[in-house]
Ligand code: ATP
Ligand code: MG
Ligand code: MG
């Protein structure tokens with residue numbers, strides 16, 4: 342590919358809109374352009390990277406026995422009503438009506454659509470196990486789209502869905518995907534860790550997230566150095582803490598729970614599994630009881646609470662309101678403590694409507710950005726460590742915390758969807774049984790962005806070879822016929838050797854070409870200059886190490902292969 346024939350609008354300056362390294366560098370190196378919040382065009386170079394990640398995913402999915410299909414972006418509300426997610430999913434689900442006033446949504450995930458396909462087309466245990474995947478555009482109306490492709494509203498996801506005859510089969514399918522994910526992320530050149538995770542809006546019995554370790558990650562991972570335990574901190578916090586540690590946790594929401602007098606009654610009333618909350622604190626004020634729910638599956642809980650209480654307008658309170666009612670100063674760090682919890686509970690009692698304080702994910706993100714979360718996490722790890730005399734088999738090492746980017750997520754769904762949608766098959770005795778399911782997602786653009794977070798320097802991106810937009814950036818300097826001829830021959834030879842070459846045939850100064858090459862980040866650069874050619878050599882630079890060697894043009898392809 343020749344630069345002169347490519348839309349490659351590199352930027353010298355850092356764009357103001359970008360907060361993270363990957364967002365900045367993906368804009369500067371001309372990979373993506375914003376169309377609306379969380380909605381991007383992939384420019385030619387950006388699309389090449391996306392396709393490379395997709396190819397790796399596709400190869401590993403096929404190798405693991407999954408079959409590719411493609412489901413629609415739009416899906417009808419009826420399917421979502423069957424599972425209850427039309428109400429449950431909340432505002433991330435972008436809904437619309439067609440010209441006949443029928444409800445539709447843009448798919449944020451596809452359990453409903455695939456389960457519908459299964460129940461229509463699959464009859465017998467003989468057809469199982471099955472695993473279907475697609476690489477497709479998803480839409481989630483994220484409240485705070487940010488960091489470029491990292492948290493978009495429209496984004497490309499690989500999602501796979503397995504169907505098995507029984508639990509053991511489902512576990513085997515899960516393991517296959519788990520192993521495939523290891524291969525995929527390794528091939529993408531990522532340093533990652535699989536961690537225990539919560540199941541969020543997808544639901545199901547257990548799950549693992551694949552976390553790319555990076556300082557800019559929005560997630561916090563806690564792990565033992567011995568490798569016996571690794572979990573998303575949200576998940577880890579679901580383990581019951583000891584009473585005296587409760588005040589270290591941030592209250593997520595306070596809900597009026599009339600007539601409830603015990604934690605059990607509250608969780609039953611709210612239809613929340615008690616173990617999904619670290620702690621439910623009850624406060625009585627007059628004849629009212631307020632439950633303050635401390636951490637847990639907050640997003641899903643909030644949606645549930647809305648549904649159960651029959652309120653569409655729940656008063657949400659982010660940091661500003663927490664500040665107002667706790668009287669804490671602006672920008673305060675750390676948890677609000679038990680006093681804060683009490684104040685929040687009092688506030689809930691006094692207000693006329695049902696109140697959710699600091700509960701939903703958006704607020705959590707908002708709060709995270711302003712609170713000193715690392716401080717909390719350290720505290721959390723310290724607490725766990727301090728409790729080493731309360732030993733648990735999985736907590737046998739010192740807990741450490743690190744930041745991570747969730748690039749993939751695998752879920753054991755069990756029969757959650759097959760039950761609500763009646764997706765069954767006939768077993769060998771002719772008995773109808775529910776399919777046992779799993780689902781498995783990878784954010785394609787997010788994985789590419791995560792690769793940038795892990796592979797860059799102050800000059801630009803350093804693409805891992807397997808997902809690089811080009812392998813070699815060929816940089817001719819000067820207009821002499823020797824330079825032109827050698828460049829043309831090298832270009833042809835390198836392509837013939839199966840390497841992808843970007844030829845900078847612009848009439849630009851050497852400095853401009855070098856800067857752009859470093860910014861774009863092809864793994865190798867080959868400089869063809871008059872001076873070098875006089876001595877019979879060109880210069881090859883390895884982008885990652887900066888190492889430069891001189892060699893005869895004819896030796897370049899062999900050296901790179
Ligand atoms: P997050 O916690 O970051 O919101 P999620 O847990 O909601 O992600 P899943 O439902 O597990 O996401 O979706 C599977 C994968 O899709 C995620 O692991 C992530 O890589 C990717 N993904 C999810 N949301 C986005 C988004 N808004 N932009 C880009 N990729 C995303
Ligand atoms: Mg999400
Ligand atoms: Mg998540």
Ligand code: MG
Pocket residue numbers: 541550747749750
């Ligand atoms: Mg997830």
